[in-house]
Amino acid sequence: MTESYLMRNLRAVRGRAYPRLIGSTREPSWFVFDVILPLFTIAGYAYVYKFLDARAELIGYVVLGGAMTAFWLNILWSMASQLYWEKEIGNLSLYLMAPISRMSVLAGMAVGGLFETTIQAAMTLAIGAIAFDVVFSLASPALLILVFVVTMIALYGMGMMFASLYLLLGREAYHLSALMMEPVYFASGFYFPVKQLGFWAAAGASVIPITLGLDALRQIIFPGGAEDAFLSLNTEIVLLAGLCVVFMILARYSLRYMEYLGKTTGRLTLRWQ
Amino acid sequence: MQHAVETQSLTRVFRPKKKKEGDIVTALDSVDLQIGRGELFGVLGPNGAGKTTLLKILSTLLLPTSGKAYVAGFDVEKDLMAVRERINMVSGGEISGYGLLTVRENLWMFSQFYGIKSKEANARIDELLRRFGLTEKAKAKVRTLSTGQRQKMNVIRGFVTNPEIVFLDEPTLGLDVNAARAVRDFVVDWIREDRGRTVLLTTHYMMEADELCDRIAIIDDGKILACDTPTNLKRMVKMNSTLTLSIAGLNEIDGFDTIPGLNSYSQTKDVESSTTKLRFVVEDESCVSDIISKVVAEGSKITSLQKTEPTLEDVFIKLVGRGLE
Numbered sequence: 001m002t003e004s005y006l007m008r009n010l011r012a013v014r015g016r017a018y019p020r021l022i023g024s025t026r027e028p029s030w031f032v033f034d035v036i037l038p039l040f041t042i043a044g045y046a047y048v049y050k051f052l053d054a055r056a057e058l059i060g061y062v063v064l065g066g067a068m069t070a071f072w073l074n075i076l077w078s079m080a081s082q083l084y085w086e087k088e089i090g091n092l093s094l095y096l097m098a099p100i101s102r103m104s105v106l107a108g109m110a111v112g113g114l115f116e117t118t119i120q121a122a123m124t125l126a127i128g129a130i131a132f133d134v135v136f137s138l139a140s141p142a143l144l145i146l147v148f149v150v151t152m153i154a155l156y157g158m159g160m161m162f163a164s165l166y167l168l169l170g171r172e173a174y175h176l177s178a179l180m181m182e183p184v185y186f187a188s189g190f191y192f193p194v195k196q197l198g199f200w201a202a203a204g205a206s207v208i209p210i211t212l213g214l215d216a217l218r219q220i221i222f223p224g225g226a227e228d229a230f231l232s233l234n235t236e237i238v239l240l241a242g243l244c245v246v247f248m249i250l251a252r253y254s255l256r257y258m259e260y261l262g263k264t265t266g267r268l269t270l271r272w273q
Numbered sequence: 274m275q276h277a278v279e280t281q282s283l284t285r286v287f288r289p290k291k292k293k294e295g296d297i298v299t300a301l302d303s304v305d306l307q308i309g310r311g312e313l314f315g316v317l318g319p320n321g322a323g324k325t326t327l328l329k330i331l332s333t334l335l336l337p338t339s340g341k342a343y344v345a346g347f348d349v350e351k352d353l354m355a356v357r358e359r360i361n362m363v364s365g366g367e368i369s370g371y372g373l374l375t376v377r378e379n380l381w382m383f384s385q386f387y388g389i390k391s392k393e394a395n396a397r398i399d400e401l402l403r404r405f406g407l408t409e410k411a412k413a414k415v416r417t418l419s420t421g422q423r424q425k426m427n428v429i430r431g432f433v434t435n436p437e438i439v440f441l442d443e444p445t446l447g448l449d450v451n452a453a454r455a456v457r458d459f460v461v462d463w464i465r466e467d468r469g470r471t472v473l474l475t476t477h478y479m480m481e482a483d484e485l486c487d488r489i490a491i492i493d494d495g496k497i498l499a500c501d502t503p504t505n506l507k508r509m510v511k512m513n514s515t516l517t518l519s520i521a522g523l524n525e526i527d528g529f530d531t532i533p534g535l536n537s538y539s540q541t542k543d544v545e546s547s548t549t550k551l552r553f554v555v556e557d558e559s560c561v562s563d564i565i566s567k568v569v570a571e572g573s574k575i576t577s578l579q580k581t582e583p584t585l586e587d588v589f590i591k592l593v594g595r596g597l598e
Binding site: 005007008011012014015016018019022023026027089090091093094095096097098099100105262263264265266 | 287326329332333334335336354357358360361362364367368369370371373374378381382383384385386387388389414430
């Protein structure tokens with residue numbers, strides 16, 4: 001081994017990200033399933049708002065929220081469920097046996113998933129914006145990038161934590177993922193300003209980083225977005241940064257606990273048990 | 274010189290969470306092993322004997338309940354990274370990797386977890402693909418491979434990181450004759466290339482263990498019942514050898530009774546092929562030359578000669594009281 005531990009882990013991140021980076025070029029059907037299909041839901045909400053003669057920003061909120069659902073789906077089905085799936089096909093034991101931090105494997109999954117999903121979400125957003133004449137008013141691209149990055153780190157940190165927890169749940173994890181789709185679409189305000197839920201409900205929903213992230217993004221890119229916001233932009237950025245730290249720490253500890261439990265009980269690698 | 278692998282009273286007990294989930298299973302029971310550098314060491318035993326549990330502990334995937342295990346001189350419980358840097362493992366029937374990626378991409382991905390630079394990794398992958406006759410499949414997606422090709426790829430994955438110690442868990446399981454032969458030949462060549470390399474092979478194929486291994490440990494119910502070279506293990510079985518001679522013509526040869534060391538013999542004439550088959554059960558192998566001399570002295574022409582030795586199966590039956598399958 002000539003590589004330093006850090007370099008080895010960076011290579012591991014790149015290696016594990018690769019299947020996701022290359023995956024979208026190998027299976028073009030993703031364009032239909034991940035870009036076109038979400039547009040139907042977006043269109044449904046957009047036409048309701050149009051019928052009600054609502055403010056134009058609300059249709060913009062729906063388009064942005066609809067595009068951002070891709071990230072939540074990626075968290076549930078490609079991050080949280082991933083280690084369980086890796087165990088089933090025998091990859092998990094190979095990852096656990098490699099001389100790297102387990103966080104590198106999760107980080108690779110996150111980086112690959114984030115890249116792939118960002119392309120999908122950007123395409124959905126672009127098509128939706130064109131179809132429904134959404135007007136953006138971007139004052140600070142740097143702020144937009146900052147909020148997006150902080151939101152994604154917190155969100156994928158949550159996904160990394162879920163990955164270990166789902167592994168302990170086994171097959172039940174799939175039911176949990178299904179259970180967390182529609183309720184989170186609602187609670188996080190994907191199709192309406194989360195402020196409408198009332199303070200305490202919105203505060204509770206803010207544990208999910210995409211709630212605050214979406215609210216903050218709406219403040220940045222839509223005129224009048226601040227009026228519909230749950231909290232001030234600065235507060236939301238600070239809270240998102242806090243969630244980044246919390247979820248990364250929890251992810252690290254849950255992964256360590258999962259590995260310890262696996263090595264103690266043998267349930268994570270010995271499939272005959 | 275430190276051992277490649279050493280275990281001291283290694284024990285692993287699996288306890289069910291609830292009583293209704295089954296009984297307590299002692300997968301390994303005070304296993305003591307010492308495997309030297311450069312050895313191709315086999316662990317032979319039936320399914321459920323504890324072979325895989327042993328490998329999982331040695332590869333840091335499982336904690337022992339008690340006892341100690343050292344790989345390359347490092348404690349598998351305390352020096353995880355030092356052990357992991359030096360090992361790799363391949364299991365039979367593995368379906369690891371991603372079907373969406375090509376063979377080369379899969380192998381490259383796994384090499385990255387060991388910090389191998391891409392250029393070096395790709396050179397090693399090319400070389401190993403060539404040795405396994407998989408060069409043409411380098412750009413094929415893994416999901417299009419046959420079982421044998423996929424297992425060859427898995428074996429390459431285990432060796433591409435250039436480990437000091439490789440754990441092979443039934444690596445030829447379910448493979449056809451040619452694919453199994455390719456894997457066995459490669460393992461033998463690999464270990465001969467550098468005497469610092471060590472292979473720990475678990476198998477329940479007697480022939481595979483006999484052919485490949487310098488030493489074999491026979492394991493059953495988590496216990497090592499015997500550990501020695503294949504030849505010495507077979508010597509444990511004091512069994513008569515059988516010598517079968519085919520001679521041209523339908524001759525009747527008598528007078529073998531006086532040869533010392535011969536237990537019994539029989540003659541069978543095959544009129545169709547005009548040959549006579551002589552079967553001798555010998556207690557003392559020194560009588561074989563006397564038998565052949567007598568046949569030749571009778572003016573008979575020997576067309577074939579076959580001597581049957583005790584097998585590892587016989588050893589296993591002697592030790593365990595039942596067959597392996």
